[in-house]
Amino acid sequence: MMKNKRTIILTSVLCMLPEILSLILYKRLPEQIAVHWNSAGEIDGYxxxxxxxxxxxxxxxxxxxxxxxxxxxxxxxxxxxxxLRAIVNWLIPLTSLILIPATLFMSIGIKIPITSLTFSIVGIVFIVIGNYLPKSKRNYMMGVRIPWTFHDSDNWNKTNRIAGHMMVAGGFVILVSGYLQVNAVLHGVSLIFIITVLIVVIPFFYSFFLYKKERDKK
Structure with missing residues (x-):
């Protein structure tokens, strides 16, 4: 328990480290800072x-x-x-250490391929999490947590296995899109959004199918 509390403290400190850079750059920052970009790399939030x-x-x-x-x-x-727990523990502070400095540097004119950077980060996260997701047992924080997976351990295992495989495959597609700096937009919809929806929807219905199939046997 003490080790876990130390992890919380350390990760919290890392989340706040960009404050130092903010102090250093503050006088050079514009009054309005771009903080969100769409999939085409266009600013849509300040x-x-x-x-x-x-x-x-x-x-x-x-x-x-x-x-x-x-x-x-x-x-x-x-x-x-x-x-997987360690990955989730450190994901937020590492994201803070990467994205906030990138945002500040871009605001003072330093060119950073923010779309490619974002796609690369999301792709890597999907691949890593998807690799460990099938190894998770029933819990309240990780995995495909819906009524049918909690109802049956076999349903949980099969559903999280397919979700993990989909995350890995989707992560590779997102990563390649970011690495090649392609315009990852399909008919105005972000590739990340499309893949995320598929990863959520397909395991949901797959789990329900397994539950219904098992119930019909009885």
Whole structure:
């Protein structure tokens, strides 16, 4: 338990490290800072510089605390794969350390391929999580957590296996899209969004199909 609390403290500190860069660059920052880009790399969201420079790290901090505390006090924590739990523990602080500095540097004129960077990060995260997802047992924080998977361990295992394979495959597609810097938009819809919807919807109906098939046997 003490080790886990140290992890929460350390990851929280890492989430706030970009504050140092914000202090260094603050006078050079424009009054409005771009903080969101669409899949075509076009800016579609701004924040006042004080909020972007000092508020965003706090947002990552709050998400990190919520995630880590939820993982730590999950009543079925023993079902969480240690490797996957470690990935989730460190995902938010690492994202904060990458995306916030990139956002600040871009605001002062340094060119960074933000779309490619985002797609690469999301692709890698999907691949890594998808690789460990089939190893998870029933728990309240990780995996495809719907009524039918909780109802039956075999349903849980099969559903999370297919979801994990889909995440790995989808992650590779997203990663390649980011690496090749292609315009990953299909009829105005982000490739990341499309793949995420498929990863959510297909395992959902697959799990229901398994549940219904098993119930019809009785």
């Amino acid at each position: 924040l006042p510089k004080a909020m972007a420079a000092f508020g965003m790290p706090f947002v990552f901090l709050l998400i990190n605390l919520f995630t880590n505390i939820s993982l730590l006090y999950d009543p079925r924590r023993e079902g969480q794969p240690k490797a």
